[in-house]
Amino acid sequence: MSDRSGPATIRDVARRAGVSTATVSRVLAGIGNPKVETSGAVLAAVEALDYRPSAVARSLRMRRTNTFGLIVTDIQNPFFPELVQAADDAARKVGYSILLGSAAFDEHRAVHYLDLMADRRVDGMIVASSQVAEESWRWLSESPVPVVVVNAEPANVPITVITSDNRAGLRTAAEHLIGLGHRRMAYVRGLEGITADQPRVEGFRAACRDAGIPDADLIELRGDAQFAGGERAVSELLSSGGDVTAIACHNDITAIGALRALRAARIRVPADISVVGCDDIAAASWVVPALTTIAQQKADMGRMAVERLLAMLDAREGGIVPETIRVPMVLQVRESTGPARLGGIGS
Amino acid sequence: MSDRSGPATIRDVARRAGVSTATVSRVLAGIGNPKVETSGAVLAAVEALDYRPSAVARSLRMRRTNTFGLIVTDIQNPFFPELVQAADDAARKVGYSILLGSAAFDEHRAVHYLDLMADRRVDGMIVASSQVAEESWRWLSESPVPVVVVNAEPANVPITVITSDNRAGLRTAAEHLIGLGHRRMAYVRGLEGITADQPRVEGFRAACRDAGIPDADLIELRGDAQFAGGERAVSELLSSGGDVTAIACHNDITAIGALRALRAARIRVPADISVVGCDDIAAASWVVPALTTIAQQKADMGRMAVERLLAMLDAREGGIVPETIRVPMVLQVRESTGPARLGGIGS
DNA sequence: GGCCATCCTGTAATCGATTGCCTTGGGCGT
DNA sequence: ACGCCCAAGGCAATCGATTACAGGATGGCC
Known part of the structure; x- marks a missing residue:
């Protein structure tokens, strides 16, 4: 009848150590200064019974x-x-x-x-x-x-x-691209209504404006924050003859989808078109070419x-x-x- | 003094409904058949106090x-x-x-x-x-x-x-490759000691043996179940002049690393060398070329x-x-x- | 030797639910 | 009108810990 019903309780320990439950609790919590023989007995009983206090009971009380x-x-x-x-x-x-x-x-x-x-x-x-x-x-x-x-x-x-800071992040992305000489660009947005979607495009647009790129020159596409959305958006862009030198994406997964669409169209990255993602997930450095991205901390x-x-x-x-x-x-x-x-x- | 101390308890509900806690508990559990006016009162009180039973207390008791x-x-x-x-x-x-x-x-x-x-x-x-x-x-x-x-x-x-079923899985992988005519192959193992490592190589080897491929013909490499290990193992294989037509890997991440090493060496996949992974993670279908793999359910x-x-x-x-x-x-x-x-x- | 401070430890209430047992009272049979 | 039975619901114990308070032993000091 060692463990008739589940794990040992504080009472089992108290009984075995010949003290009260209060003492057991205090010894284990390290408050008061128990006599060595008392705490010794308690610890021995704890050991012997493999006692572990119930977090459930403790939570209720505390x-x-x-x-x-x-x-x-x-x-x-x-x-x-x-x-x-x-x-x-x-x-x-x-x-x-x-x-x-x-x-x-x-x-x-x-x-x-x-x-x-x-x-x-x-x-x-x-x-x-x-x-x-x-x-x-x-x-x-x-x-x-x-x-x-x-x-x-x-x-x-x-x-x-x-x-x-999505706005500032995508602004950085845009500045990076603009610094490389890009002026005709596309932006693949995320799922409609997703919180980060709006600030990210806005940040990107703001940097473009600052560089004197007309609003109308930025092609905005709708993705879904997933691989499929990026792939679809970019292949549509290509088939509709959109002529850009860079594509920024709402996130890395979208960008990886974009890379695949570009590859399918035999467009070289970054020689023909540059691509930038956002998030910095592990897969961003696995793909070929490894993805330039805006990392979230x-x-x-x-x-x-x-x-x-x-x-x-x-x-x-x-x-x-x-x-x-x-x-x-x-x-x-x-x-x-x-x-x-x-x-x-x-x- | 609506919520002097934390969330409403069953006692608050009982008091407000003019019944005992036992009744509240029973009404909510749907046992017994309470009179409509009783259960009505209880439910109204529950609603009014926004009462949610404490899972902690319940766990202790139950x-x-x-x-x-x-x-x-x-x-x-x-x-x-x-x-x-x-x-x-x-x-x-x-x-x-x-x-x-x-x-x-x-x-x-x-x-x-x-x-x-x-x-x-x-x-x-x-x-x-x-x-x-x-x-x-x-x-x-x-x-x-x-x-x-x-x-x-x-x-x-x-x-x-x-x-x-790792053994059977990698056997399938080997059979797939052998069916495509491959006979000189390499296998990039996982981290030493990882549970799946042993059965996977063994399964692969077993299929090779069955196809009459001498044990010595299979080149065994050590990876680390991560991207870096796959990349390193394969680039070492290439620089040491290992001549294979297919590489099987312990897992997809390793295989993706392998793909990158092959690409760096300008070796075409699958035209020059075939690669197969294991696990079927999402990134397996993102990379180029998309990875053939043995999916775990x-x-x-x-x-x-x-x-x-x-x-x-x-x-x-x-x-x-x-x-x-x-x-x-x-x-x-x-x-x-x-x-x-x-x-x-x-x- | 007596008194009090101090130190340990025990007693019992408490946290918020569930449930066995018992009381109450209404309905129904004769 | 009386008694019986059953349904509805209340009382109180319980789950396993913590902790305020009380009490007993010990030692120090005069």
Whole structure:
């Protein structure tokens, strides 16, 4: 009858050590200064019974779970794992764990996870998903549990946001291309309505304007933030005779799709056309030519999100004012960009 | 004083509805048949207070958390997210959630997560990581909580395993190449000691033997299951003058590295050399030429792992005998394989 | 020797739910 | 009109930890 019913409890330990549960708890927490024989007996009993305190019971009593919820748009998008890993690292370091939810592009799932995490009484939430309705943002911002939003910008809701500086990032991309002599360019946008879509084109356009390139000269195409969208957009561009020397894309996956379309059309990159992506996922350096891209500091963002949450927890009631933090993006030059050709594609 | 201290509890609801907590609990659980006015009052109170039962308290009382732990080798490896997503889908469908841990190639972290999940009293664990020491496997197999191991095969430990049929898979790969006329081939192995490494080479070799290709004719190279290893192994092969018409790789990332080395050497794929990978990650179809590969049924495996866990939970004490399930791998022909050239590389 | 401060440890309440058992009361049969 | 039975719902124990408070032993000091 050693383990009649599940793992050993604090009472089993107390009994075996011949002390009260209070003492066991105190010895393990290292408070008070127990006599050596007492703590010795407790530790021996702990060892013998292979006792591990139940986080469930502790959470109930302490009213905190030492858990943060993290909701991402889609765990299969290579952007997120790095964010998740960084958040997990930072959390683990201070004794927290991460409960992950992948919305898989589905608003209902996102809401489901919001509820789930509320039910689980997580101590804080990181929401890295734009699959969240207006109404849910409001609910989140009014919730008593600390929330940090990553890479989304709910309009008119006072809430802490950590986001890549998309506008500045794509401005950098444009400047890089313009510096290489490109003036006739195309931009493949992301999925309509995705948060980053708007600021990215705008940043790109702004740099063009500054360089004196007429708005009308920039060809805007619609992608879907996936491989297929990039491939389709660019092959349509080519078949409709669009004559550009550079293509910028909403993200790397789109850019990789673009590379494939160009290759299918026997157009050389970067000799004939330069391509630039955005995000810097691992595959960006695997493709040929390796993709020049604007890197998001995913790991930093994950770490910052957790740190922010911890700060909010400390400040409890002190009230940290919601703030929008823009993390710079950095230009990563690889092989897919080069000097603009002078003539047309056919030359 | 609406919410003096955190979320509403069942007692708040009971008070407001003028009933006991027992009744609230029963109404919400849908047991007994409460009078309409009672259940009406309860539901109204629930609504008004925005009451959500605490999963923490419930877990303590019910002695189950409705949570499964899932430990993966490295969430940044594109193989895992799909597994995670599938497991999460299957779990969510029956009211469970997944607590994720990424060992990040570190044995200590893997053990840390094992402990963490034990403390959290998860109802079952899926271990998709070979970063687990012999001793931990034994501990797991003796643990009273159901465990399913994915893509690892602890030796001499009675435990339920779900794994891709690596041997048969790579046999298929070899047969595909041999069918295309290849006889002088190279195989880039994975990281030494990684579980899948051995069976994969063996499967490949077995098919070669069956086709009458002398063992000595197969050139074996050591990679690291990453991009860099594939690239390095193949460029060394080329510079040492190895003359092959096909290269099989431990996994897709390695194969993508191989493609890059071949390209750098101006060797055409598949015209000069065919390349085949293994896993079928998303990037396999992004690269040029798109990679022929042996696909692992990642989603199936994730789903099966959860189903297995649920079955073990049902069978409680009935005792399901540990069993090793081999999931077939399927050949995915894309562009990187073709008929063998007749002459040498230089011809 | 007596008194008080100090140090350890035990007692019991508490966190928020679920559930076995018991009470209450209404309906129905005779 | 009386008694029986059953349905509805309340009481209180329980899950496994933490912690405020109380109490007993010990030692120091006068």
